[in-house]
Amino acid sequence: MKKLYLGIVTLALLLGCGDNNASSDETSTTENEIEEISQQPGISDDLVKDILQAIPSPLEISTLIREVSQNYNPSVLNEASSSDNYTTNYSKAINLGIYGTDLGYANIYGKTQDAIKYLNSVRDLADGLSIGEFFDYSTMKRLADSSDNLDSLLLETTNNFNKINYHLRQQKREHLSILILTGGWVEAVYLTCLVHEQNNNQLLKEKIGEQKIVLDQILLVLDVYKSKPNFKGLIDDLTALQQVYDTIEIETVYAQPTTEEGPNGQLIVVDNTTSEVKVTNADVETITSLTKSIRNKMIR
Amino acid sequence: MKRILIVISAVAFFLLAQNASAQCNAELYINRAMKELSQGFQFSKSYRIDFRGGTRKKVEYTCVFSKDTNYQINIVSKDGSAYGLIGTLYDSKRNKIVTSYYNNKFMPGWTYKCRATGIYYLSFTYKDSKSFCGAAVLGFSR
Numbered sequence A: 001m002k003k004l005y006l007g008i009v010t011l012a013l014l015l016g017c018g019d020n021n022a023s024s025d026e027t028s029t030t031e032n033e034i035e036e037i038s039q040q041p042g043i044s045d046d047l048v049k050d051i052l053q054a055i056p057s058p059l060e061i062s063t064l065i066r067e068v069s070q071n072y073n074p075s076v077l078n079e080a081s082s083s084d085n086y087t088t089n090y091s092k093a094i095n096l097g098i099y100g101t102d103l104g105y106a107n108i109y110g111k112t113q114d115a116i117k118y119l120n121s122v123r124d125l126a127d128g129l130s131i132g133e134f135f136d137y138s139t140m141k142r143l144a145d146s147s148d149n150l151d152s153l154l155l156e157t158t159n160n161f162n163k164i165n166y167h168l169r170q171q172k173r174e175h176l177s178i179l180i181l182t183g184g185w186v187e188a189v190y191l192t193c194l195v196h197e198q199n200n201n202q203l204l205k206e207k208i209g210e211q212k213i214v215l216d217q218i219l220l221v222l223d224v225y226k227s228k229p230n231f232k233g234l235i236d237d238l239t240a241l242q243q244v245y246d247t248i249e250i251e252t253v254y255a256q257p258t259t260e261e262g263p264n265g266q267l268i269v270v271d272n273t274t275s276e277v278k279v280t281n282a283d284v285e286t287i288t289s290l291t292k293s294i295r296n297k298m299i300r
Numbered sequence B: 001m002k003r004i005l006i007v008i009s010a011v012a013f014f015l016l017a018q019n020a021s022a023q024c025n026a027e028l029y030i031n032r033a034m035k036e037l038s039q040g041f042q043f044s045k046s047y048r049i050d051f052r053g054g055t056r057k058k059v060e061y062t063c064v065f066s067k068d069t070n071y072q073i074n075i076v077s078k079d080g081s082a083y084g085l086i087g088t089l090y091d092s093k094r095n096k097i098v099t100s101y102y103n104n105k106f107m108p109g110w111t112y113k114c115r116a117t118g119i120y121y122l123s124f125t126y127k128d129s130k131s132f133c134g135a136a137v138l139g140f141s142r
Helices: A002-020 A045-054 A059-068 A080-085 A089-108 A112-128 A137-144 A147-170 A174-199 A202-224 A231-245 A281-298 B002-021 B026-035
Strands: A249-253 A258-261 A267-270 A274-278 B042-050 B059-065 B069-077 B085-090 B096-099 B109-114 B118-126 B133-141
Touching: A045 A147, A045 A174, A045 A202, A045 B059, A059 A089, A059 A174, A059 A202, A059 B042, A080 A089, A080 A112, A089 A112, A089 A147, A089 A174, A089 A281, A112 A137, A112 A147, A137 A147, A147 A174, A147 B026, A147 B042, A174 A202, A174 A231, A174 A281, A202 A231, A202 A249, A202 A274, A202 A281, A202 B059, A231 A281, A267 B096, B026 B042, B026 B069, B026 B133, B042 B059, B042 B118, B069 B085, B085 B109, B096 B109, B118 B133
Parallel strands: A267 B109
Antiparallel strands: A249 A274, A258 A267, B042 B133, B059 B118, B069 B109, B069 B133, B085 B096, B085 B118
16 A cells, blocks of 8 residues: 555656656856756846747848848848857857748748748757757748748747746746747848838838847846856947937827727627837947947957 | 645645646747738737736836837737737827727737837737636837
């Protein structure tokens, strides 16, 4: 009888603890990236996860860029062939995010051959971070072979990045998740700034200004991992950018929304609350300059 | 000794029950919800809704939405419809914008025409259901 009880207890403990094993993270460390699974006090684990989940997909910005400019400009993207240059987990994670945005940008313009190149770069870096299993490359390459599959490829890519971020959070490797998201975000803002320089478009200008909200979220999480290698430099750079954003205001005027039932059973809600992003040309110029500088430190 | 064994059994049962309630494979529902996105909407985020066997009353996510963008939320619960799951969207001041429990019906989601950039809260609760598991996806269109 006692053996039965002990068996149940052992089984329960094994099952109960299985989910929370922190993984061995740094499989190919070349710098002194000694990992500390515990995080800084002051912000809860749940809040970190919530903020990470809240950061919008760079695809939203890429879609706006596509709307504003017909010109696809591959020369401004990170070189797809440079993926071998990223040897630390820090640089791999940052550039995985950057390549993810570049992949989305190429996809949105229907440039399937470039998309395949960036898909390979993404695979290299994801493999290097031991998260390559979340990409089904054969399916993605098949989708990339035809521009007819653009929507499916975008969906597959976005879903894979979502899975990676979820997996990293579950594995308590959120510091890699925030680096991927930061890299993706910096690249998206960088591309927006470049297209705005050429087009002087009001929509892009406002989009650049409203990134104030996202940057605040990113810095909240980065600060949790400030003791990790390379994080301090990144935080300092983004804090300088935040100081420019501090002068930008987003004014909101509240009004009751209106809701109606659509023909297919979906509710349609119109938000009558409006907002205005108060951003000047000088703000955008400074943001462009700083973003270029930050991005140049990330790529090789 | 008997008392110790009872305590140990209770702990073991609790751990087993906790694990059983964690068997919410939201991935299945995410795929289903993605397929329900309307034409023109680009998939952006997925949200796992796990009430951990009813021990959690609410699952909430923070979102950053942009003005002049349409967002669509699709909700799928364990039986494939949205039955039993309620999604509610609040703005940053916690003003309710929309809830999927509309006219006493569980609606599968909503399309939201956003006109104000900011932080929003996407909250999920359950009603008349014991599945305690589901997912939602967010799509956007310009």
